Amino acid sequence: MSRSERLVFFGTDGFSTAIFQRLIAADWPVVGVVTQPDRPSGRGQKKVAPPLKVIAGKYKTKVFQPEKVGKIIYELAALEPSHGILAAYGQIVPQSLIDIFPGGIINVHPSLLPKYRGASPIEAAILAGDHTSGISLMALNAYMDEGPVYSQRGVVLTGEETQGSLYERMAEIGGAFLVEKLPAIADGSLQPKPQDNSKATYTKLLKKDDGVIDWTKPAEIYERQVRAYCVWPKSRAKIAGYEVIVTKARLARDENNGQLVMTCRQAGRNAEPTYLEIIELIGPSGKHMSGRDFLHGYKK
Known part of the structure; x- marks a missing residue:
């Protein structure tokens, strides 16, 4: 050649x-x-x-x-x-x-x-x-x-x-x-x-604000976002009053399974809520932890 x-x-x-x-x-x-x-x-x-x-x-x-x-x-x-x-x-x-x-x-x-x-x-x-x-x-x-x-x-x-x-x-x-x-x-x-x-x-060129999770979209969207933005801009959310970065998540059937599960409600709609289980996150201290550890250590 x-x-x-x-x-x-x-x-x-x-x-x-x-x-x-x-x-x-x-x-x-x-x-x-x-x-x-x-x-x-x-x-x-x-x-x-x-x-x-x-x-x-x-x-x-x-x-x-x-x-x-x-x-x-x-x-x-x-x-x-x-x-x-x-x-x-x-x-x-x-x-x-x-x-x-x-x-x-x-x-x-x-x-x-x-x-x-x-x-x-x-x-x-x-x-x-x-x-x-x-x-x-x-x-x-x-x-x-x-x-x-x-x-x-x-x-x-x-x-x-x-x-x-x-x-x-x-x-x-x-x-x-x-x-x-x-x-x-x-x-x-x-x-x-x-x-x-x-x-x-x-x-588009992604910016930091694109990673904000405000819990007003279906859980399916946020599960995809966590995977799509895990390097940049990351998925940032407020949970129990704390700013965290969600690094791994999956869909959940309900909010009462003993894990850290967030309710996702679509703003301005009558649709049923959906649920996102937070498997791993970066907590307020910057430490990587499981959702369950955050649930026991931070969430009231």
């Missing part, structure tokens, strides 16, 4: 890092990595490098960290790249930058486009209770996940996935799928097909 291609990889987090490593393992020449700048993190607000930067450094790959990716067009053009690969980068790439790649930029997106365009497709699939999701390989354009699609691979969901576990699984599948299809994309034998924009749905 020819390795005359010269790839530039765009990404930031663990999802993109796993795909980058799969390319390296398959001997694809990555001549540059574009990732986000180091950001302050934690209580000390020390600057922390993105995971992709750390891994790229181990392979001695040249790294770029622009605040705005459109400002490094000339630097990337100097690398004489043939194709770009993008996975969870976090910035919109302008057409002027896409145009420096003779073969374009290939986006590895964790949904079956045009469903779930945008920043949080994995979380959206869990939150919706979807039975299937997938990976799309698409030709990037200057709009939000609107480019034509080279190929897709479906992924069956069990209904037990968490945000973390599904990210890992999608990264593994996405990396393998990319390596499988990249030769045909690179030599032009696999051509992309336009998306049906009339069927497009969109996801």
Whole structure:
């Protein structure tokens, strides 16, 4: 297999890092990595490098960290790249930058486009209770996940996935799928097909407030939310007057089973209440504990 291609990889987090490593393992020449700048993190607000930067450094790959990716067009053009690969980068790439790649930029997106365009497709699939999701390989354009699609691979969901576990699984599948299809994309034998924009749905960049539980939705929604948001933004709730983070939950038949069970009532409706059993949480002290321990130690 020819390795005359010269790839530039765009990404930031663990999802993109796993795909980058799969390319390296398959001997694809990555001549540059574009990732986000180091950001302050934690209580000390020390600057922390993105995971992709750390891994790229181990392979001695040249790294770029622009605040705005459109400002490094000339630097990337100097690398004489043939194709770009993008996975969870976090910035919109302008057409002027896409145009420096003779073969374009290939986006590895964790949904079956045009469903779930945008920043949080994995979380959206869990939150919706979807039975299937997938990976799309698409030709990037200057709009939000609107480019034509080279190929897709479906992924069956069990209904037990968490945000973390599904990210890992999608990264593994996405990396393998990319390596499988990249030769045909690179030599032009696999051509992309336009998306049906009339069927497009969109996801948003998640914020801390998206994780708030106020007990006004069905318990089924909150059970999914706990799994979908367990890494970020986490599911925050008030129980017995205490602010907690719910880390594991399941549906309950009623509120009198001797466990920590919350009643969920739909605001403004006459529907019957539903019940959510809190299995694990982070308590007011920041300590991880079972719902039962919280029930005995905090709830009055």
